[in-house]
Amino acid sequence: MIRLIYISTARSVLSEQELDEILRVSRRNNQAVEVTGLLIVGGRRFLQALEGPAEAVMKTYDRIKADGRHFAAVILSDREIAKRSFSEWAMGYQPAGMPRAEGTVANDVAELIAPITDPIVYAYFAEFAKKHAA
Ligand SMILES: Cc1cc2nc3c(=O)[nH]c(=O)nc-3n(C[C@H](O)[C@H](O)[C@H](O)COP(=O)(O)O)c2cc1C
Numbered sequence: 001m002i003r004l005i006y007i008s009t010a011r012s013v014l015s016e017q018e019l020d021e022i023l024r025v026s027r028r029n030n031q032a033v034e035v036t037g038l039l040i041v042g043g044r045r046f047l048q049a050l051e052g053p054a055e056a057v058m059k060t061y062d063r064i065k066a067d068g069r070h071f072a073a074v075i076l077s078d079r080e081i082a083k084r085s086f087s088e089w090a091m092g093y094q095p096a097g098m099p100r101a102e103g104t105v106a107n108d109v110a111e112l113i114a115p116i117t118d119p120i121v122y123a124y125f126a127e128f129a130k131k132h133a134a
Pocket of ligand 1: 022025029030060063066091
């Protein structure tokens with residue numbers, strides 16, 4: 001099992017409907033191949049973690065990378081893992097600039113990333129959230 005984390009940049013800021021559609025398709029596809037993960041959107045920046053069987057993660061990443069809605073995908077981390085950090089989400093999601101019903105963006109992200117035990121993975125998401133929630 002591996003976990004791959006990458007950042008990329010949207011061609012243009014995606015509407016809520018466009019993001020909803022990406023999530024709907026992602027959850028359906030990921031579930032079918034036992035991929036789980038988290039997507040955080042901050043302005044035009046994406047930070048996404050994909051974890052699961054190596055072949056499924058790489059196939060998923062190759063497809064995502066070829067998606068014309070974003071570009072400049074850079075892998076931050078790609079390694080073997082013994083345990084999932086996002087086992088409960090086919091694709092968890094948090095728009096970094098938009099708080100949920102109540103509370104703050106920082107709290108929402110903190111809640112989402114709480115299950116991450118790997119300190120490096122945690123740091124990527126915490127830093128990204130801090131930067132884009134500002
Ligand atoms: C930022 C971003 C993240 C994405 N994440 C996923 C994902 O986790 N899983 C997935 O299957 N597709 C994801 N997609 C969509 C894929 O690029 C692609 O459109 C989709 O997998 C095609 O699925 P389909 O052949 O079932 O229509 C993502 C796209 C973007 C722009």
